Amino acid sequence: AAAKPTAPAKRSEFELFTFNTWLFNLDTELCTVLSSISVACKQIAAAVGRAGISSLTGVAGTGENVQGEEQKKLDVISNDIFSMCLRNCGRTGVIASEEEENPIAVEETTSGNYIVVFDPLDGSSNIDAGISVGSIFGIYEPAEECVVDMDDPEKTLSSCITNVCQPGKNLLAAGYVLYSSCTILVITTGDGVFGFTLDPYVGEFVLTHDRITIPETGMIYAFNEGNYQLWDAGVKAYIDSLKEPSKWGGKPYSARYIGSLVGDFHRTLLYGGIYGYPGDKKNTTGKLRLLYECAPMSMIAEQAGGKGSTGVERVLDVVPTKVHQRVPLFVGSKKEVEYLETFFAKKA
Numbered sequence: 001a002a003a004k005p006t007a008p009a010k011r012s013e014f015e016l017f018t019f020n021t022w023l024f025n026l027d028t029e030l031c032t033v034l035s036s037i038s039v040a041c042k043q044i045a046a047a048v049g050r051a052g053i054s055s056l057t058g059v060a061g062t063g064e065n066v067q068g069e070e071q072k073k074l075d076v077i078s079n080d081i082f083s084m085c086l087r088n089c090g091r092t093g094v095i096a097s098e099e100e101e102n103p104i105a106v107e108e109t110t111s112g113n114y115i116v117v118f119d120p121l122d123g124s125s126n127i128d129a130g131i132s133v134g135s136i137f138g139i140y141e142p143a144e145e146c147v148v149d150m151d152d153p154e155k156t157l158s159s160c161i162t163n164v165c166q167p168g169k170n171l172l173a174a175g176y177v178l179y180s181s182c183t184i185l186v187i188t189t190g191d192g193v194f195g196f197t198l199d200p201y202v203g204e205f206v207l208t209h210d211r212i213t214i215p216e217t218g219m220i221y222a223f224n225e226g227n228y229q230l231w232d233a234g235v236k237a238y239i240d241s242l243k244e245p246s247k248w249g250g251k252p253y254s255a256r257y258i259g260s261l262v263g264d265f266h267r268t269l270l271y272g273g274i275y276g277y278p279g280d281k282k283n284t285t286g287k288l289r290l291l292y293e294c295a296p297m298s299m300i301a302e303q304a305g306g307k308g309s310t311g312v313e314r315v316l317d318v319v320p321t322k323v324h325q326r327v328p329l330f331v332g333s334k335k336e337v338e339y340l341e342t343f344f345a346k347k348a
């Protein structure tokens, strides 16, 4: 049966179904966290949109982050904005950022006690060229209070994160914001996927994609083929097969890759296809991080009828052992991810 539309029929052209209206259906505590994230992303959208004007392009001069990547000015600014909004909402117990080595216990917590993991500005190497970037987040609900031993906060916080953040069990909400030709917030709380486009004149995210479903196939693949020689035989054979017209009714797959996960994933979600970042000879677990990149994107894909896989298992079944743990990621149309998995099965 067709999913029920979420937005009521418009009573007037001036009636907007905003993100805040959509939030009213949720638990108050979660609603507060998500509202604070939407405010952070509006601020980041403004900073990204004015980067060239406000001298916000270029490197921060803070050296490399925990990922070994040179921080951009906007990486630091976006991380600060995200962290401040999450602290000030009073509902987060612990926050973990791609930009911070260790998770942070939030003193301002008054209730809720959620664990929020995020990549505040993914793909920031694209900023100076004005290419799409994005923010990615996941919200986990701890089964019990995350008791932080203030004598050894770092250790207990990391164990708190890895014990609590079981993507397949208690990833309550997952989402991203794409900063591109439009600023669009895409989110799931476990009952479908919804897209809200920022109306810059009203300053609100407005529902534009009511219950997104990913197309069965898209005949588009997004892989960085510059790494081809580093990939194992199964992945090479898979990529080679996409280029054989005879296998696909006379027209091979199209390659589309902008080097920004949020942009490549969003196109895959709406047009179908597959995004892949395999492990390789240099990095056997690939580049993307489980908790705040692979798991949120996989939850969104599954909620839209697609799939998120490491090649050999469902991403949401991976039990984390480290905050910045990396896993290979293949995500998109279910049929296309399952076709890729046959090349891993063959190898096995």
Ligand code: P6P
Binding pocket: 122, 123, 124, 125, 224, 259, 260, 261, 262, 264, 287, 288
């Ligand atoms: P490569 C950006 O650094 C990122 O984390 C993703 O947004 C993107 O898909 C990927 O890495 C690009 O990595 O190695 O192809 O430049």
